[in-house]
Amino acid sequence: MLRLKCPYCGQMVDETELTPGGEAHLKRATQNSSDDELLDYLFNRRNPKGVHFERWRHTFGCGKWFVVARCTVTHEVFGVYKAQTLKPPKSVVDAIANRRGHETQESQ
Numbered sequence: 001m002l003r004l005k006c007p008y009c010g011q012m013v014d015e016t017e018l019t020p021g022g023e024a025h026l027k028r029a030t031q032n033s034s035d036d037e038l039l040d041y042l043f044n045r046r047n048p049k050g051v052h053f054e055r056w057r058h059t060f061g062c063g064k065w066f067v068v069a070r071c072t073v074t075h076e077v078f079g080v081y082k083a084q085t086l087k088p089p090k091s092v093v094d095a096i097a098n099r100r101g102h103e104t105q106e107s108q
């Protein structure tokens with residue numbers, strides 16, 4: 001079972017207390033986006049074998065959304081941070097680079 005530390009309330013919580021929200025750091029389509037860009041935003045998501053940045057909500061706790069950097073193969077967690085963060089913090093990127101090396105570039 002996946003256990004994550006909520007960056008808002010600081011609790012270590014089981015996966016059953018959380019709700020997955022899919023890929024993080026999506027660029028929202030705008031009124032000026034092409035049809036292909038809108039289609040990509042609405043329907044296409046990355047599903048990497050390796051490090052993935054994903055949104056989770058602490059549903060049965062503080063109710064807030066946060067981002068987890070996790071390996072989809074091993075479930076190794078490299079870091080968690082608040083959902084309002086526009087890109088992965090340096091500490092998370094460094095943790096991935098230190099443990100995975102080459103996968104850092106693929107994940108950004």
Ligand SMILES: [Zn+2]
Pocket residue numbers: 006007008009010011058061062063064
């Ligand atoms: Zn929380």
